[in-house]
Structure formats: C-alpha cells, structure tokens
Amino acid sequence: MKRKRTRTPQRHLNMAKSFLSETQRAALTLAVCALLCVLGMAALAWPRTNIGLLAMSLPGFVSLAAQTQTPQESAAAAMTRPADPAFSVKVRPTETQAPPQSQSPRPTPTPENEPLVLIYHTHATEAYFPTENNPYTPSGSWRTKDNGKNVVAVGERLAEELRKRYGICVLHDTTNHEPPKLSSSYSRSEQTMRKYRDEYPSLILYIDLHRDAYGNNVSESTDFVTIDGKQVARMMFVVGTGEGAMGTGFDEMPDFESNHALAEQITAYLNTIDPRLTRNVRVKTGRYNQHIAPHCLLVEVGHNANTLEQAFAAIPYLAAGIADAVESICSGADTKTTMPPNAWVAEE
Template identity: 35%
Template sequence: MFKKRIKAFVMSCVLVCILPVISYAMDKDEFLKFLVNSSYPESKVEDTENGKDKNEENANNEKNEKEYIKFHIGEENIPTINENQSTEKNVIIGNSKYQNDIRVTKENPRMLIYHTHSEETYSNSPEGNYHSKDKANSVMAVGELLTEELSKKGWGVVHTTKYHDYPDFNNSYASSYKTIQEMLSKYKSIDIAIDIHRDARDVKNESQKKAEEERLTATINGEKVAKFLFVVGAKNPNVDEVKALAEDITKFGQKKYPGLVLPVVVKPYGKFNQYLAKNHMLIEVGSNGTSTEEAKASAKYVAQVLDEYFKTK
C-alpha cells in the first residue's frame, strides 16, 4: 500500500512539473502515450480469447502506420545503412560490377585474376585468327566466369579485363607486370594471383581443329569441358615454389576430376611474372582448338579445384 502511494506521488510530480513544458512539443494524446510507455515499457494488452499479443497483431495489420515517436540520443546513435554491409560472412558485395575494367567482389580480396594475353580467343571466334578483341569468345570470358564461381564460394576476387597484349604483343608481360604491381599495392590482402591463358596449336583446317578439340576436352558429369593445365617459367627466382604449387594443385585436381587436369608444363625461358605474388599461377584453359563454350564450362571445375585446395591447405 505504501509503495502505491509513493508511486502516485511521483506520477503527480511528473505531471505538474513536466506537462506544461512537454505540451508545447506534443498534444495531449501523444504525451500520454509517451508517459505510459516510458513508465511501463513492459506493459502489453492481451487478447484473452485468442491468447495473442494485441500490440504485435496491430503492428502486423497496420504496417503503413508510422510510429508516433522515435528517439536518437546523440548523433552517433542515429542508425545508418551501408548498402555493401552484410551480416553474413563470405557474401559477394552487392554492387559488384566492372568499373574501369576492374571488378572487386568482396572487401579485402584474396585473389587476383588477370590476362597477360587478353586477346587469346577460342575456335568459334568469328575473327578466325584466334587473337582479337572478341571479348565474348576470349580468355577474358573464362576469367569472368571463374571470378563469379570463386566469389560464390566466398572468395574475394579482383578481376581485371585490361588488354595487355594490345597494341604491342611483345610487351605483354611488361604491361601485365605493371597491372599486377598496381593491384597488389592497392589490395594488400591479395596473396593468390592467376594469369588465365589458353594453349595454342597449329590449327589450319577443320581436321586439325577436330583433333585438337579431342586432345584438349574431357567429359565431366556428362558435360564436355576444356582441359586445363599449369605453366611454370623456369627463370623465376622462386621457381621451386612456383613449380611445387602447380604440381600440388595438379595432383589434387587429377584426383578430384580424373582426365581434366593435364601435367604441369615447365618453360625453360621466361618468368611470366610468377615471382610477384605469394601464390602465383599461370593456367591455360583449353586451346585455340576448343570452343568458347567448352572453355567456359571448365571454369566451374577450375574454381572447385582452387577453392578446395586452398581451403584445405
């Protein structure tokens, strides 16, 4: 009884002292709502017949009704919305598009995908000489799909579609060197770099093209896809590490998808910029004798191999 009297006295003081001031900012009904909810935040109106919470029901039925009052104590507490923000891990950034020939799929990316020979095209390119700016039928189309597949698996990827072999093919590696350095400087989290190429053979007629397609395609899960392989430049100062990585992934891929991954090719000349990143790979997907569709179909398997390898290692 004593407690009830104290509570009534306090409420009276509040009404007498505060009401004249608050009334300038709110009408009578608003102030009463404020007073009740401030004094009794736990209060609820129960539906005794259905056992439902009336407050919750009203909120669901009247979604368009605005709340009568909101509080933000201090500017630092005002909610903000970041369109790239996500509560989940390993999610592709929402606004992940190519801007200035570069796509970044996640903050703090781990992988860089680029193309030293950006003009390398496949057998069905209408240009017919297997080197052109026919992007849709080139290694860059494979790079785009590989970027997408790896990003779905949670990897942050930077993919650049800059042409490094045009207009000067002889300076391709000098050009891609600058791009790699620029990307590594800008995204210091990158520790895996992948240069996507395709193999090249002498394909002058339909017979040779067919033979090359048979040599460099495999059937995986009922689908005809282009085989792929790793190339190592023997002139790299870290050639042992580059070769060991290529052979290790090849072994892993051959076990997972028999017949899909060809043995590592070591070229006695050149460095291919493979000493720049911690894990640097040159991957050839298909050849000028395989089709764009076969090479693109291979991208998801390349992604699967790389994803599982690096996550298990």
C-alpha cells in the same frame, strides 16, 4: 593375565560417533567429498601437463582421461575433415556427379571483404574454336577483342564461381595487354600485377588465365574430357624457373618452389575428379611475372581447338581446385617443392 581387547571396524565407527556431533560429522563428509572432486579434476587435467604428456608417450601407457573422455581426433582425421565452411569444397564432382552449381554467396573469410585472388590476362584476346552458338569476329589468328568470346569471358566465369560458390573475394582485371606489340605483353601485365599488389596487400594468389595454342591449321578438337555427358576442356599449369633461355637468370627471380608446389597441388586435386582433366605441370625457363609474389600461376584453360562451351564447362572444377589452394595458403599448409628430376622444362 588380562586379555588384549581387539577393536573391530564397527567399534571404531561407534567411537567416532561418540566423539563427533551430528554437525561435525556433516562438515567432515562435505570436506571429504570436496577433496575427492579436486583429486578427480586433477586426474583428468594431468594428461595435458608436460609431465602428463611425457608419461603418455611411454609404451603401454593408458591415461585415465583416455578411458573417461571422448577420444580426440587423430591427425589423419584432422587432415581429412571438412574445412572452414567459408572455404570448403562442398561438391567434388566425379564421373558420375554433375558439375557443382552456384550457391548463395557466403561471407568472405577476410576482414572487410578484402580481395584474396587476382585474375588477369596477359593475352586477353586469345579465343577458342568458333561455333554456331559462339561465333566471333577475329582480330587476329584465333583471337578476338570481344570479351564475351575470348579468355576474358572464361576469367569472368572463374571469378564469379569463386565469389558466389566459395565466398572468396576476387578481382578480375580485363585489360588488354597485347597492344602495341604482342611480344612485349608480359612487361605490361607485370605493371598491372604490381599496381594491384601495392593497392591490395591482402592478395595471396595471382592467376594469369590463358588458352593454349595448337597451331593455326586446326579443326574442332576431340581433346576434351566428358564428365556427366558434358565436354570439358583440359587444363594445364605453367610454372617459370626464371633461368631464361641462356640460363643466366633474371635480376628478380620467381619463387619457383612455392609456385610449382601450388600448381602440383591443384593439378593433383583436379586429377581426383578425372585423371585426364589436367595435363602435367609444364616447367619453363621464363618467369611469366611469377616473381611478383609467392603464389603466382599461369593456367591454360583448353586450347584454340576447344570451344568456348568446353572452356566454360571446365570452370567449376578449376574453381574448386583454386578454392582448395586458397584454403591451404590461408592456413599456412602450402609447402614448397624442388623441381623434380624428370620435370618437363621447355625452352623459351
């Protein structure tokens, strides 16, 4: 009886060498290496396929790519990472941090420097509490036609801050819409808005800049916020529902949800600097020309008991909040809200 011979691994290798030439063995080695490379690349790419994504959604699944590649940014990290440098708010002032200073101009993030923001004034002659450094000749109760002393000067500061610090192309209209009658100012500022909207379709944000009124018999106010030793006027956004005093509404209604969401967004941003820097968003039944476009805001920078210096001091912070809002609008991240049940609705 013959004993069956068992072939060892070494015997297999010797037999293979006897059948293959040196050239053939080299070619076979290269082919095996190439196959291993292809399999490795497929393993890394597999998680990106629909099947791979489905598999990774299963509990306890850990992909090869997750073990071999740098972890991807989480959704939370993506929301908090710095935005595009053209929009990013590089300095967010706090109670221990100086207000942001102007930097060198940066490229505007729109083709051919197309404007994104319009600043205008329905009540251009609104003025502040006169001081030794900023006296003015009144043209009415707490008003002056001197554009270096009224809200037009504040609007110009805001426009320059947005241009120089954030690279946002801004239009600033200085038209006095009050004559011939103050009560009809909004009808004239509406025409100004429509003119700019039609001429510059790139506009995405319209800002009607005012100062609030505390009546006629006022003295210099203590209603301000002190940040880094500077007195800063408080601010407030006004949003119209378009319901009108009788509740019947206008023919053209404002996009209240969009405007209100934007006002709340900027207010929340400013409140991270100081919770007293802004008042609550004020909801009123008028429309304040906020029906002209999806993103229209009325902002009150201080009031007639604040000084012009205090209003100027608020501008770097307001600009930071607006730049943040512009970035949200451009990225499509702005959202709509419904009127909160406890919203302050003031009758006209």
